[in-house]
Each structure stands twice: as structure tokens, then as C-alpha cells.
Amino acid sequence: MNGRERILxxxxxxxxxxxxxxxxxxxxxxxxxxxxxxxxxxDYRVMAEGQIFTAEKFDFDxxxxxxxxxxxxxxxxxxxxxxxxxxxxxxxxxxxxxxxxDLASLKIPDPLGGGRMNNGIxxxxxxxxxxxxxxxxxxxIEGPCAEAADLRGINTLMLDFYDDPAFVRDLFEFIIExxxxxxxxxxxxxxxxxxxxxxxxxxxxxxxxxxxxWPFEKKLIDGIHEMGALVRLHICGNTRPILGDMARxxxxxxxxxxxxxxxxxxxxxxxxxxxxxxxxxxxVMRNGNAELVTSTVAECHRQxxxxxxxxxxxxIPYDTPEENIQALHDYAASHRPDLDDS
Amino acid sequence: xxxxxxxxKEKNLTPIILAMKDLKELYEAVITGDAVxxxxxxxxALSGETDPLSLVSEHLTPAMDEIGRRFEASECFVxxxxxxxxxxxxxxxxxxxxxxxxxxELLGRVIVATVKGDLHDIGKNLVAAVLEGxxxxxxxxxxxxxxxxxxxxxxxKDVQIVVLSALLTTTMPAMKTSIEAIEAAGVRDKVTILxxxxxxxxRFADEIGADGYSDSAVGAVAVARKxxxx
Ligand code: B12
Numbered sequence: 001m002n003g004r005e006r007i008l009x010x011x012x013x014x015x016x017x018x019x020x021x022x023x024x025x026x027x028x029x030x031x032x033x034x035x036x037x038x039x040x041x042x043d044y045r046v047m048a049e050g051q052i053f054t055a056e057k058f059d060f061d062x063x064x065x066x067x068x069x070x071x072x073x074x075x076x077x078x079x080x081x082x083x084x085x086x087x088x089x090x091x092x093x094x095x096x097x098x099x100x101x102d103l104a105s106l107k108i109p110d111p112l113g114g115g116r117m118n119n120g121i122x123x124x125x126x127x128x129x130x131x132x133x134x135x136x137x138x139x140x141i142e143g144p145c146a147e148a149a150d151l152r153g154i155n156t157l158m159l160d161f162y163d164d165p166a167f168v169r170d171l172f173e174f175i176i177e178x179x180x181x182x183x184x185x186x187x188x189x190x191x192x193x194x195x196x197x198x199x200x201x202x203x204x205x206x207x208x209x210x211x212x213x214w215p216f217e218k219k220l221i222d223g224i225h226e227m228g229a230l231v232r233l234h235i236c237g238n239t240r241p242i243l244g245d246m247a248r249x250x251x252x253x254x255x256x257x258x259x260x261x262x263x264x265x266x267x268x269x270x271x272x273x274x275x276x277x278x279x280x281x282x283x284v285m286r287n288g289n290a291e292l293v294t295s296t297v298a299e300c301h302r303q304x305x306x307x308x309x310x311x312x313x314x315x316i317p318y319d320t321p322e323e324n325i326q327a328l329h330d331y332a333a334s335h336r337p338d339l340d341d342s
Numbered sequence: 343x344x345x346x347x348x349x350x351k352e353k354n355l356t357p358i359i360l361a362m363k364d365l366k367e368l369y370e371a372v373i374t375g376d377a378v379x380x381x382x383x384x385x386x387a388l389s390g391e392t393d394p395l396s397l398v399s400e401h402l403t404p405a406m407d408e409i410g411r412r413f414e415a416s417e418c419f420v421x422x423x424x425x426x427x428x429x430x431x432x433x434x435x436x437x438x439x440x441x442x443x444x445x446x447e448l449l450g451r452v453i454v455a456t457v458k459g460d461l462h463d464i465g466k467n468l469v470a471a472v473l474e475g476x477x478x479x480x481x482x483x484x485x486x487x488x489x490x491x492x493x494x495x496x497x498x499k500d501v502q503i504v505v506l507s508a509l510l511t512t513t514m515p516a517m518k519t520s521i522e523a524i525e526a527a528g529v530r531d532k533v534t535i536l537x538x539x540x541x542x543x544x545r546f547a548d549e550i551g552a553d554g555y556s557d558s559a560v561g562a563v564a565v566a567r568k569x570x571x572x
Contacts, residue, residue: 083459086459086512089461092461092463154464155424155463155464155467158420158421158424158464159421159424159425159428161421162375162421162425203419203420203421203464204419204420204421205416205418205419205420205421205422208419208421240416241416282511282541286511317511317512318512319512
């Protein structure tokens with residue numbers, strides 16, 4: 001069974017030889033091939049090389065095209081700052097929609113128009129060409145809350161929910177259409193799965209989440225499913241207050257960050273939801289040793305049960321010791337999903 | 343922004359009742375994040391007999407304490423926190439010049455900064471707002487701030503407290519670098535240095551030679567007050 005088959009089999013409820021392994025690596029992957037992060041984020045060949053090298057070295061079951069939250073915003077004309085050894089970032093005090101009225105004239109950029117989205121799509125295509133038969137290829141898009149924060153400025157968006165809810169809805173509407181097009185192009189390029197990152201959604205609390213964010217996330221997820229791809233939901237941070245709503249999104253994989261216990265996720269999301277996580281990326285993966293990684297992932301597996309994929313709560317930090325990633329791999333490689341079979 | 347008609351009715355009330363009623367409402371307005379009301383009440387109060395300092399210590403600070411408590415208890419979330427901070431800042435803008443005029447000494451001059459390499463500023467902004475509400479003069483240096491800039495500002499502006507925020511494990515070392523730069527410039531004795539942000543711990547604060555740490559914005563004010571002996 002290769003990585004791609006393993007993940008697909010688990011998701012479809014078929015038997016698998018061992019637990020799938022899908023940690024998020026970005027800066028770590030760039031580091032593995034000695035690339036600087038600016039190149040990793042802006043040149044799809046560097047990204048594909050880093051992802052494939054890392055996935056093969058540590059026997060991950062997938063490769064992924066996430067690098068920073070600014071791809072879509074960059075193509076919308078936002079001011080982006082690039083760093084040699086850090087993810088690109090949006091310059092918040094010059095946000096693209098600092099003036100709300102600019103939304104009316106903002107055109108959805110063509111994902112294949114030669115910008116940063118296009119670069120992400122090229123990364124998908126190259127990964128599919130090189131390893132698409134053995135490893136699952138996962139594309140990436142931003143969720144409504146995260147992308148709205150990127151375009152409007154996160155501090156301002158938080159106030160907009162109260163100051164001008166109609167604007168927020170218009171903005172989310174725009175974003176969903178843009179993200180569906182971006183997802184479509186990645187799926188056309190061969191992506192098996194689309195990762196949906198909606199980091200800022202963990203900040204707004206359950207009421208705003210349910211009323212504003214959820215309906216748009218749902219629309220996006222349903223749209224991607226209709227295109228025939230899988231969806232992995234990744235909301236960093238403390239999602240405990242919104243776990244129940246997240247379950248109703250019907251994503252194929254839900255990541256939980258270390259602040260949201262898997263046990264609680266399992267309880268709120270039912271026995272069938274595939275959960276991924278939630279090892280503390282910093283305290284355990286980066287600062288811990290192999291023994292701590294092993295005992296932590298074993299406990300995660302126990303809490304999540306057999307609908308489980310091995311990974312950390314969020315990105316594996318770049319200076320994580322390789323032994324710790326090896327330990328993560330070794331646990332996955334030596335355990336079947338059903339603890340009784342292992 | 344302000345609605346001039348909104349308070350005409352209340353202007354007919356006797357001043358004493360107005361003052362008492364309004365001031366309770368100032369607390370409420372900050373809690374609910376109603377910036378317009380918070381400003382109007384503050385304006386009204388300042389045009390009367392009310393002591394500007396008591397507006398801060400008896401109404402604004404308790405309101406921010408309460409909203410901070412609700413946030414810690416997951417009773418409210420970041421949008422509500424930022425709304426309250428905005429309401430409080432609006433009131434402070436009116437109060438601060440009056441404080442200076444009346445010769446009341448602010449508790450101290452503070453610079454707040456997110457350290458070099460780090461762009462997270464929601465927590466830093468909240469700490470800045472709550473410190474302002476707590477009676478400090480705040481100089482917000484923004485994000486991704488070079489240690490040299492911090493040193494320069496300490497020297498130029500006669501700063502007593504330095505608040506450093508970091509949200510990334512990779513930028514926590516920049517807190518240490520900042521403290522070292524302050525030491526190297528010979529101004530370490532002049533300032534109290536506080537550090538915070540989600541990944542920062544008391545142990546880390548001790549290790550890098552910071553003077554104080556807290557895991558919340560309200561806690562930051564308590565440490566800052568202690569530092570100036572208030
Ligand atoms: C919003 C956010 C962003 C936004 C920031 C926008 C902005 N203008 O701030 C964006 C999208 C830009 C971003 C980018 C990144 N982020 Co980010 N982000 C977050 C997120 C979702 C929320 C952080 C936040 O604002 N919390 C709310 C505030 C109120 O809390 P706070 O800052 O801790 O502040 C409180 C206290 O700590 C205290 N406090 C704060 N400062 C101080 C100072 C003093 C002196 C005191 C006493 C107290 C104090 O008071 C505050 C109020 O109580 C967190 C995950 C999460 N949900 O927590 C990740 C998170 C912080 N980000 C993370 C990462 C890895 C990144 C990126 C590297 C991701 C990437 N690969 O692209 C980049 C780095 C960019 C950079 N160079 O800084 C990680 C950090 C992991 C780690 N420990 O290193 C987190 C934890 C996500 C995760 N689980 O991995 N991020």
C-alpha cells in the first residue's frame with residue numbers, strides 16, 4: 001500500500017496497513033534542501049523539490065503546497081513583504097481593502113494569470129507529475145475568515161463584524177468565489193485534496209463563527225466536494241468553542257491544534273470524523289525528544305480512536321530535530337488505526 | 343460619527359444626576375464596545391466637575407479589567423475585546439490632554455513593541471490599550487521592531503517601561519537580543535522590561551533577564567503598576 005492509497009483507504013473506511021502520516025511542513029521542508037524560504041514560497045520548483053525530498057526521506061504519505069497565507073491576496077494587489085527565512089506576510093497598515101469601497105471595483109484575479117496562485121497551481125502539477133501515483137497531492141486555499149483578514153487587515157476585520165456586517169458578507173461572498181476558482185484550477189492540475197486554512201476563525205468566538213463564517217466555509221467545502229476533491233480543514237488555535245459546528249461542515253479530514261483536545265473533538269464530532277493532530281508543534285515536536293513524541297502521539301491515537309491520521313497540531317517548526325519526526329513516523333508505521341489490531 | 347441628537351434629552355437632567363448616571367454608563371459603554379457613547383459621556387463628564395483621573399481609575403480601568411476577565415474565561419472573544427479597547431481609547435484621547443493640563447502625573451511612559459521578525463500585533467495592541475486605560479502614557483512602536491529602534495526611543499523619550507510581545511517561538515530570541523541591546527546602550531537601569539505573548543513563560547522571562555511577565559493584558563497592567571510603585 002503506498003501513501004496515497006493508504007490515505008484514500010482510511011478516508012473511505014477500508015482496511016489500511018498502518019496509520020497514515022500527514023504532518024504539515026513548510027520552513028522545515030525548505031531547510032531540508034537548503035533552500036531559502038523566499039524561494040520556496042515564490043518558486044514552485046523549489047517547493048516541489050522540498051516537499052518531495054522531505055516526504056520521501058521521512059516516508060510521509062502526502063505532499064502539500066501551503067507556504068504562507070498571502071497567495072490570493074498578492075494576486076488581488078495586496079502589499080506583501082517577503083523574507084529570506086520566514087513566510088511572506090501581508091503589510092497590514094496598507095491592506096488592500098483598507099478602504100471598504102474598493103471591494104466594489106475589486107476583480108477576482110485569474111488563478112492562471114501568472115501570479116502567486118498560478119505558482120501554487122504549478123506546484124500541484126509538478127508534484128502530481130513526480131509523485132502523484134505514490135503520494136497524495138494536497139493543494140491549498142485560504143478560508144473566508146483568514147482571507148478576509150488578509151485583504152482587510154485582521155484588526156479591522158474583527159471590528160467590521162460589529163460595525164458593518166453587510167460589508168463582511170459581501171467580502172466573504174467575493175472570497176468564496178475566488179477560492180472556488182483557485183480550488184478548481186488546483187483540482188484540474190491533479191490535486192487529490194484541497195487544504196482549507198482558516199486560522200482567524202478561532203479568534204471570533206462561537207456566535208460570530210456560526211452566524212458569519214460557517215455558512216461561507218460550508219459553501220466552499222460543498223463546492224470543492226462537487227468538483228470531486230477531498231477537503232482537509234485546518235483552523236489553528238483554540239477551536240474548542242466551535243468544534244460542533246466544524247463537524248457539520250462534513251470535511252474529509254479535520255485538523256485539531258494542540259489547544260483543542262482530540263478527546264473533545266471526538267466527542268463533539270462523532271465516531272466517523274477523521275481527525276488529525278494535535279501534538280504541540282513547539283513544546284513536543286521541536287523542544288521534546290523522541291520518547292516524548294512517541295508517548296504523545298500514542299495518547300493522541302488513543303483519544304482519537306481509529307479514524308485518525310498522525311500529524312502535529314500545526315506546522316512542524318523548521319528547527320525540529322529529525323529524530324522527533326522519525327519517531328512520529330515510527331509510531332505511524334508500527335500501528336494500525338484500530339488499536340486492538342496493532 | 344457622533345450623533346448629536348442622542349443626548350439632548352439627558353442634557354435636561356440636573357447635572358448631579360447626569361454625572362452619576364453617565365459614569366456608570368461609561369463603564370457599560372466600554373464593556374459593550376460602544377465607542378460613540380463612551381466618547382459622549384466622557385465629553386460630558388469633562389465639561390462638568392468630574393476629576394479626569396477618576397474617570398480613568400474608577401471607570402475605564404475596571405471596565406477593561408472586566409472585559410479582560412471575560413476574555414480569559416472564554417465569555418467573549420477577540421472582536422469584543424478590540425471593540426472595548428477602541429471605546430476605551432476614544433475616551434482616553436479626550437481625557438489625556440486634560441490630565442496633562444491639570445498637572446496630574448501619568449503613571450509612567452511605556453513603549454510597546456512586537457519584536458523583530460514578528461508581525462503578530464493583536465495581543466500587543468490590547469496590552470497597549472489596557473495600559474493606556476490603566477493610566478500610562480503609551481508609545482506604540484508597532485511590529486517587527488529592531489532592538490536599535492527600541493534603544494533610541496528609550497533615550498529620546500525618557501521611557502520607564504518597555505513592553506515586548508512575541509507570538510512565535512522563532513522570535514522569542516529577539517526579546518533576548520532586545521534586552522541585550524538595551525544593556526549594551528547603558529540604559530538597562532532606567533527601564534523596567536516586561537515580556538509576554540502566547541509562547542512566553544515566566545521561566546523564559548527569568549532566563550533572558552526580563553523584569554516581569556504576565557499571560558494577559560490585564561496582568562500586564564498589574565506588573566507595570568508594580569514596577570512604578572503605583
Ligand atoms: C492571527 C494570527 C496570525 C496573523 C497575525 C495578524 C496580526 N496582525 O496579528 C498572521 C496571519 C499574519 C499570522 C502569521 C503567522 N503565524 Co500566526 N497566528 C495567529 C493566531 C491565529 C492568533 C494570534 C492572536 O492574535 N491571538 C490573540 C491575542 C489576544 O493573544 P496574544 O497575542 O497571546 O496576547 C495576549 C497575551 O499573550 C498577552 N500579551 C501579549 N503580549 C504581551 C506582552 C506583555 C509584556 C505582557 C505582559 C502580556 C502580553 O496579552 C494578550 C491579551 O490577553 C495564532 C493561533 C491562535 N489561534 O492562537 C497563530 C500563531 C501565533 N501563528 C503561528 C505561526 C507559526 C505563524 C506563521 C509563521 C505562519 C506561517 N507559516 O505563515 C506566520 C508568521 C508571521 C510573522 N512573521 O509574524 C503559530 C506560532 C507557533 C509558535 N509558537 O511559534 C500560532 C500559535 C499558530 C500555530 N498553532 O502554529 N498569524
